[in-house]
Amino acid sequence: MTSAGRFAPSPSGELHVGNLRTALLAWLFARSTGRRFLVRVEDLDRARAGAEELQLRDLASIGIDWDGDVVRQTERAELHASALRRLAADGLTYECFCTRREIQEAPSAPHAPQGAYPGTCRDLTEAQRERRRAERPAAIRLRAGVSEWAVTDVLHGRYAGLVDDFVLQRNDGVVAYNLAVVVDDAEQGVDQVVRGDDLLPSTPRQAYLAGLLGYRVPEYAHVPLVLNPAGRRLAKRDGAVTLAALASAGVGPERVTELLLASVRLPGSPSAALAAFAPAALPREPWVLDPAELTSRPPHRAELSGLGGSTAV
Template sequence: MTSAGRFAPSPSGELHVGNLRTAILAWLFARSTGRRFLLRVEDLDRARAGAEAVQLRDLAAVGITWDGEVVRQTSRGPIYAEAINRLQAAGLTYECFCTRREIQEAPSAPHAPQGAYPGTCRNLDRAELDYKRSTRPAAIRLRADVDDYTVQDVMHGTFTGVVDDFVLRRNDGVTAYNLAVVVDDAAQGIDQVVRGDDLLPSTPRQAYLASLLNIPVPEYVHVPLVVNRDGVRLAKRDGAVTLADLGQAGVTAREVRNLLLESLGLPAGTLDQALHALDPAQLPREPWVWPGMERPPAG
């Protein structure tokens, strides 16, 4: 299978300029290394009617092209189930009945981040298991045998993060993101993952899971986010930050693309033109503050 990069949005609403900037970077990294570029809609539990079509329209508007059909996670349940079955057969899972509140209030292991699973249900005996099964459905957790795992990242170098007994399938039957993304990337031949650096802390979990499933770990590229003037990750509440809203203010998709490229130290123009100027070593490592484009740019 030919190697590939990808962009994988959740269809929970319109993409904002931070999402589009990451998508442009993912496209540039893939195309500059001769990879295919794929789109996957991560719609397991955050889909809003009509959002996917709007997202695809906006990606095309800034010049992003992709190969093949768009893949949707909701059509891939059988491959997730097969992966979980393999882990279960190897004794690498267990049932968990904890609520989110119970997990937040439970004492954490030393040095573990807030919310890391403390292993409450890891060693239930048969009687405890039977009782808890009668009270509520179970989630399926990974039985991790490491406390942390190390990955290599193009932008961040060596990164070691916590690995806990994370959820593989929620108690409502929905496959958890950490499993779905690992299985999907492998199934699609994706060996380069470019995404926002807010996802870097979860990457060691995914790489560790890939190792258990005998899946090659992709090349990771975690890129800086776009933030507002307060240094907080950009969101739709920050004003005109989507192509639709900016369009109403008289700003074209071409002008938005040019500003995003310039924020990366790349020349304004088409993505093909930017492709020839891409040097990963010269890309900014710090978040970019969105300056706003509520009025049409001069010129």
Template sequence: MGAGRFAPSPSGDLHVGNLRTAILAWLFARSSSRGFLLRIEDLDRARAGAEAGQLHDLAAIGLDWDGDVVRQSERLDLFDDAIGQLRARGLLYECFCTRRDIAEAASAPHAAPGAYPGTCRTLDEARRAAKREVRPAAWRLLTEPTEFTITDLLHGEYTGAVDDFVVLRNDGVPAYNLAVVVDDAAQGIDQVVRGDDLLSSAPRQAYLASLLGHRAPEYAHVPLALNAAGARLAKRDGAVTLAQLALAGTSAAQVRAQILDSLNLPTSSLPAALAAFDPAALPRAPWIHSAAPSGR
């Protein structure tokens, strides 16, 4: 059997919505006799001390994981190898578009919302050489389908857009969609549990996995935590991290109990929740979290 994972970006403290997703990923993995791995996705937005704080908070709510923590920044050779494979097969091309270029081109009536319109796809070498003098190129995947279908444990069959997405940014950093596919395959991860805001990216990632000869993982995109106004929960929404909640008098064990209660699971412990866990019985609506006032 393979493994599931939780893969935060070390951009700051985890909030209760992040911790809820981590608990769900742990429950899905452990209930299916999979391993549970922890990966720090630190290619971008890494903040000093954030990783240590995140590991502390995950342990504080009772989560355990198998093996060593993996960091993407230590695995650049894997990403370079995958990019080399795609380039050798003629599946990448240089793109010189700015975000503004893409936004203006995509606003045309015939363009799919959010899709790259293929501006640089057919540039000849002379035009590419001229553009290289102005700005460095990102590298995009030359895709054939315009959509791809994945199967999700909570959403069923989901078909989403597949455009010529970036796999290597113009600053030389591997893009998220490439890094996550390569890492999941290299780690033997065959179950991906994450927030449903990432559901639309799954078809792109599954398609890329197929090009690299990997099987797409089993997906479960879970509802997000929202604030009282119905917007995605953020750290500005009062006391929403373990440290902030501790100042407001709420312990890590109490936070875990609140999260488990939001999932209609026993609140006494993670083992008790695991014994009662049934993916089919999970709430499908977002969790509205009423944050406590900040203790500061």
């Protein structure tokens, strides 16, 4: 299977400029290395009617193309279930009946990393499991053999993080994100994962799980987020930050594309940016954006270059 990169949004609403910036970077990473570029809709948890269509339209509006059909995570349930069965057959899963409150109040295991699942249900007897099954349905957790795992990231270098007995399937029967994303990437031939650096802490879990399933661990590149002036992750409540809202204010998708590319020090069209793209030259700091600057007046190229130099507060 030909190698690929991907962008995998959740269809919870319109994409904002932070999401679109990450999508552009994922596209540039993939296309600059001769990979296919895929779009996968991660709709396990949140799906708002019409959101997928709006997101695909917005991606196309800023010059992003993709290969093949769009894939939806909910259409891949048998692949997820098969992976879960393989782990169970290898003795690498167990039932967990803990509530969130019980986990929060449970004492941590000796020497366990902060935030790790304390292992409350790890060694229950069959009689104890039978008793707990009568009280509430079970989630399925991974029986991890390590407490930490390291990955190598294109932008961050070596990163070691927590691996605990994380959830593989929720107690409502829905597969958990950490399992679904690992299976979907492997089955689609995704060997390059470019996404926001807020997801870096979960990456060691996913890389470890990929190894257990016999999958090749992807190349990772976690890119800086877009922040608002208060230093918090940009959100739609911050103002006109979606393509539709910006268009209503007189800022079209071509200008938005220029702005996004300038923020990573690249020329203002996808084709020109692709010709100039070099991961080593990307900024490593978050881009701090005041949405009012987008709509106060039409941005010109010189202004866009200046905005691209913003740093975190």
